[in-house]
Amino acid sequence: MDRKVTQQVTRATFDEVMVPNYAPSAIIPVRGKGSRVWDKEGKEYVDFAGGIAVTALGHSHPTLVDVMCEQAGQLWHLANVMTNEPALRLAKKLTEKTFADRVFFANSGAEANEAAFKLVRRYAFDHYGPEKHEIISFNKSFHGRTLFTVSVGGQAKYKEGFEPTPGGIKHCDYNDIEQLKTLVSDKTCAIVMEPIQGEGGIIPADLEFAKQVRELCDQYNALLVYDEVQSGVGRTGTLYAYEQLGVTPDVLTTAKALGNGFPVGAMLATEQAAKSLAFGTHGSTYGGNPMACSIAEAVIDIVDTPEVLSGVSMRHDLFVAGLKAINEKYHVFKDIRGMGLLLGAEVIDSLAGKAGEIVKAAAEEGLFVLVAGPNVLRMAPSLIITEQDIADGLARLDKAVATVVANNQAA
Numbered sequence: 001m002d003r004k005v006t007q008q009v010t011r012a013t014f015d016e017v018m019v020p021n022y023a024p025s026a027i028i029p030v031r032g033k034g035s036r037v038w039d040k041e042g043k044e045y046v047d048f049a050g051g052i053a054v055t056a057l058g059h060s061h062p063t064l065v066d067v068m069c070e071q072a073g074q075l076w077h078l079a080n081v082m083t084n085e086p087a088l089r090l091a092k093k094l095t096e097k098t099f100a101d102r103v104f105f106a107n108s109g110a111e112a113n114e115a116a117f118k119l120v121r122r123y124a125f126d127h128y129g130p131e132k133h134e135i136i137s138f139n140k141s142f143h144g145r146t147l148f149t150v151s152v153g154g155q156a157k158y159k160e161g162f163e164p165t166p167g168g169i170k171h172c173d174y175n176d177i178e179q180l181k182t183l184v185s186d187k188t189c190a191i192v193m194e195p196i197q198g199e200g201g202i203i204p205a206d207l208e209f210a211k212q213v214r215e216l217c218d219q220y221n222a223l224l225v226y227d228e229v230q231s232g233v234g235r236t237g238t239l240y241a242y243e244q245l246g247v248t249p250d251v252l253t254t255a256k257a258l259g260n261g262f263p264v265g266a267m268l269a270t271e272q273a274a275k276s277l278a279f280g281t282h283g284s285t286y287g288g289n290p291m292a293c294s295i296a297e298a299v300i301d302i303v304d305t306p307e308v309l310s311g312v313s314m315r316h317d318l319f320v321a322g323l324k325a326i327n328e329k330y331h332v333f334k335d336i337r338g339m340g341l342l343l344g345a346e347v348i349d350s351l352a353g354k355a356g357e358i359v360k361a362a363a364e365e366g367l368f369v370l371v372a373g374p375n376v377l378r379m380a381p382s383l384i385i386t387e388q389d390i391a392d393g394l395a396r397l398d399k400a401v402a403t404v405v406a407n408n409q410a411a
């Protein structure tokens with residue numbers, strides 16, 4: 001069959017044939033290498049966005065391309081009526097490298113979380129009965145877009161119009177232990193948190209808060225779930241961020257960078273907790289397929305090395321220094337924060353709601369950056385981005401900020 005592409009597609013095609021739940025920019029990227037991306041017109045961009053904290057090893061990483069092509073020539077899919085070697089090897093690695101004893105594979109962050117939320121409910125049901133079903137989560141948190149994950153998530157806008165949503169879920173202000181103490185009870189089956197809130201504005205957990213959340217879970221026989229979909233796989237400088245908090249969860253979810261862009265997610269759990277997802281209680285057709293798992297195995301092999309992980313803090317320092325230098329010139333940020341290569345720069349009050357303007361101006365200059373809410377500029381680049389790419393990207397960001405400042409002065 002002739003597979004030559006004959007149809008011309010443009011950004012306008014999106015508005016004709018796609019469900020309008022996204023509003024993509026005018027740029028249509030066609031190629032990426034490392035931390036550079038090129039669009040249809042040949043314009044080149046520096047990528048500080050990383051596909052929203054996904055391409056931790058950059059675009060077209062040669063080892064990942066080789067692993068993927070080799071696996072593609074061997075075996076794509078069998079479904080979970082049979083297991084496969086890449087899934088078993090990846091699960092062994094994840095359990096060896098983390099607190100977890102057991103792994104469930106999914107295809108996305110939301111699905112990994114869905115499995116986690118079902119597990120904690122089922123665990124409490126098995127051990128304490130149906131009364132113990134309440135999940136406590138945090139305001140501004142983000143856990144995905146399925147009905148259960150938007151319900152556990154702490155952002156009302158994602159639930160609006162989709163009610164009735166699942167019940168038995170309470171929300172607390174992040175880093176507010178006193179409020180948490182008023183919400184937790186014998187009915188609590190789990191507390192769910194991101195060790196650093198991503199979509200909520202790049203807000204790291206206070207160490208003392210994290211420790212006390214663990215203590216409350218122990219006191220009330222509740223499981224502690226860490227959503228590391230965004231913070232995991234080396235992004236904060238350790239394989240998972242919990243290692244830096246000195247707190248060990250019972251359940252952890254990971255996705256995004258795990259496949260460097262190939263869809264894969266996983267829920268990791270202790271032996272004791274995992275038992276409650278007994279045979280027949282949960283499943284997925286694609287979850288744990290050999291394609292995804294062979295790529296994720298290679299990602300973990302490459303990321304979990306001193307070379308990559310220690311490089312994260314060096315690059316963090318370069319970013320922070322660059323953002324501070326921009327701020328000294330234009331006075332646009334009231335806070336620059338984050339862990340490792342999950343960075344946020346919050347705009348000053350007079351630019352409130354304008355982080356998106358900087359993102360647009362940056363794209364004009366040839367730079368991809370993200371927002372985390374209306375006031376925070378977010379960066380989640382490749383963990384192995386070169387110093388040259390960082391310098392070039394920051395120079396482009398400098399120009400973008402200058403444009404936004406000038407436009408807002410003129411307005």
Ligand SMILES: Cc1ncc(COP(=O)(O)O)c(C=O)c1O
Pocket residue numbers: 052108109110111113142143144145194198199227228229230231255256
């Ligand atoms: C912390 C967190 N959890 C879950 C998700 C959902 O992941 P996915 O979009 O792969 O379903 C995200 C996505 O941004 C996230 O940041």
